[in-house]
Amino acid sequence: MMHILKNTRSAKLPRLAALLVAVAVLGLAGCDDHAGDPKMQIGANPVLPALQQYLMPPIRVAEVVGWGKETPSVPEGLQVHALATGFQHPRSLYVLPNGDVLVVESNGPKAPIYRPKDIITGWVQSFAGAKAKDANRITLLRDTHGDGIPEVRTVFLDHLNSPFGVALIGDSLYVANTDAIVRYPYQEGQTSITAAGTKLTDLPGGPIDHHWTKSMLASPDGSKLYVGVGSNSNVGENGIGAEYERAAIWEVDVASGAHRIFASGVRNPTGLQWEPETGKLWAIANERDEIGPDLVPDYLTSVKDGGFYGWPYSYYGQHLDPRIMPQRPDLVASAIAPDYSLSSHAAPLGLAMYTGAGLPANYRGGAFVGEHGSWNRTPLNGYKVVFVPFSGGKPSGPPQDVVTGFLDESNHARGRPVGLAVDKNGALLIADDVGNTVWRVSGSTPKPAS
Amino acid sequence: MQHHATIAEASFIRDVDLKPARKSRGRPIHRMLVSFSAAYFVGALVTDIVYWRMPDVMWERFSIWLIAAGLIVAGLAAIAYVIDLAGRRRIDRPAWPRVVGYALAVLLALTNAFVHSRDGYTAVVPTGLMLSALVVVVLALTALVARALTNRHRFGV
Numbered sequence: 001m002m003h004i005l006k007n008t009r010s011a012k013l014p015r016l017a018a019l020l021v022a023v024a025v026l027g028l029a030g031c032d033d034h035a036g037d038p039k040m041q042i043g044a045n046p047v048l049p050a051l052q053q054y055l056m057p058p059i060r061v062a063e064v065v066g067w068g069k070e071t072p073s074v075p076e077g078l079q080v081h082a083l084a085t086g087f088q089h090p091r092s093l094y095v096l097p098n099g100d101v102l103v104v105e106s107n108g109p110k111a112p113i114y115r116p117k118d119i120i121t122g123w124v125q126s127f128a129g130a131k132a133k134d135a136n137r138i139t140l141l142r143d144t145h146g147d148g149i150p151e152v153r154t155v156f157l158d159h160l161n162s163p164f165g166v167a168l169i170g171d172s173l174y175v176a177n178t179d180a181i182v183r184y185p186y187q188e189g190q191t192s193i194t195a196a197g198t199k200l201t202d203l204p205g206g207p208i209d210h211h212w213t214k215s216m217l218a219s220p221d222g223s224k225l226y227v228g229v230g231s232n233s234n235v236g237e238n239g240i241g242a243e244y245e246r247a248a249i250w251e252v253d254v255a256s257g258a259h260r261i262f263a264s265g266v267r268n269p270t271g272l273q274w275e276p277e278t279g280k281l282w283a284i285a286n287e288r289d290e291i292g293p294d295l296v297p298d299y300l301t302s303v304k305d306g307g308f309y310g311w312p313y314s315y316y317g318q319h320l321d322p323r324i325m326p327q328r329p330d331l332v333a334s335a336i337a338p339d340y341s342l343s344s345h346a347a348p349l350g351l352a353m354y355t356g357a358g359l360p361a362n363y364r365g366g367a368f369v370g371e372h373g374s375w376n377r378t379p380l381n382g383y384k385v386v387f388v389p390f391s392g393g394k395p396s397g398p399p400q401d402v403v404t405g406f407l408d409e410s411n412h413a414r415g416r417p418v419g420l421a422v423d424k425n426g427a428l429l430i431a432d433d434v435g436n437t438v439w440r441v442s443g444s445t446p447k448p449a450s
Numbered sequence: 451m452q453h454h455a456t457i458a459e460a461s462f463i464r465d466v467d468l469k470p471a472r473k474s475r476g477r478p479i480h481r482m483l484v485s486f487s488a489a490y491f492v493g494a495l496v497t498d499i500v501y502w503r504m505p506d507v508m509w510e511r512f513s514i515w516l517i518a519a520g521l522i523v524a525g526l527a528a529i530a531y532v533i534d535l536a537g538r539r540r541i542d543r544p545a546w547p548r549v550v551g552y553a554l555a556v557l558l559a560l561t562n563a564f565v566h567s568r569d570g571y572t573a574v575v576p577t578g579l580m581l582s583a584l585v586v587v588v589l590a591l592t593a594l595v596a597r598a599l600t601n602r603h604r605f606g607v
Contacts, residue, residue, distance in 0.1 A: 053568060053572055054564075116514060233569070234569045235569050235570050236569075237510075237569035239506070312570075322572055323569055323572050325570070325571035326505070
């Protein structure tokens, strides 16, 4: 039988129990929903089971307990500690050239209610800590000694609108709010920006704004910004009109603000990075829900110019999704299967290609992925930071767990990893939007500050 | 004089006794609510058919809200039914075919609400549409059977 909201706050249990009983009595929960081993869905050819449709899709969110005195676990050769705590929903990180760390504290806009289901969804998200108070600001941390203890902490930019991506080009700092890219003048060493920003371009925002995060990456020559724009629905249920220029990676011209669709059919591209060896664009993406605990695997992929990656019509190439009508066989025929599956519902939300020298040599050239963790499968998946080794510009092996312990023994969430960044000394930084902490992972014999 | 006054008093008391008795034989509250919920469910079938022919999400949203409203009113009807039973209001005999048929329709509509909460086209086609139609068929059959049985009862067949 399904276990609905197995781990939720006890105060909510009577209502949940009533819901469970109501469903069980109706015999709607008869199906056995135990998910397969996520390891079967790793790499280029994940096992894809037949899709299921539910009367009551499984929901399982980890109850939030916080870190207390605990810290995440890392393998031998690494150490981890909190760079700073007490944030309000930190979602992404950016390291400025002088080593200052920008912590983007952000949360999504209020979701409108279009169907009775939206009321339930909002309610479930509140258990997972997704409805935390959002600061909509960027905090600056400065660690001049490189010892992982910041001496300066200031509000760098305030009154933003659900920001996520940040990119510095020359003396212009670009912030991707959920509805626009805004440019601010920046001088090296500045600890706060008070100047009013200039809008570079609008981005698809409300009123639905289902996937609100706008990841952003500057091209190496500084002429273009690449922006990950998530879909406006799970699988097109808000109408295809709501998906205009969404589920896509935009290429924005920095000089004019004009944009074109660089790649499409990527449901929610939450992280963009340049692969260091080939210089190609890579992305992580979150795939669709409600067709089974092992569908559809989230992925890491190279992004081809003009490529179509399937959403909403198909997944992993030509696997059709019956939930979208009218179908588009012409588009499905051209759909590209992503390069590397990260397994289903792991929810990758942070990507960092590692080129630093602070961590052991085996991490060089590979990708760290922050997996925020599942909310709709049993057992839980994700809730960790993994490392995908690369060689020759392609993933070359299974992911290794690098930072774990985000779940305790009873599957309660101490925290959930989101955005990643590599600091000036080559340490890996992790934003934890439930633990409200930024974690710093460094080599266990700390290198002296350069 | 004394005798006359006693008669007047007696007839007055009899009037007071009769009034609430006649009121309790009035139209039960739950009947109106049942009709309302049935109308919502019929509406959902209509919007489902339109969505099936022309899959615009607006129609799908109409359907799920109509089903949800029908279920809420059905819940109120159940409460009213209990009140009517407790208040010994006249409930058409035989009541059980109506109750069973209506309960079946409401359970099907509840299942349909879950189906309609799926994302996209398969929230309606084919399962949701079939359930919407089935709910209306069950409601119609219930009304027909109940009327036939009531008439037979009334005419003493």
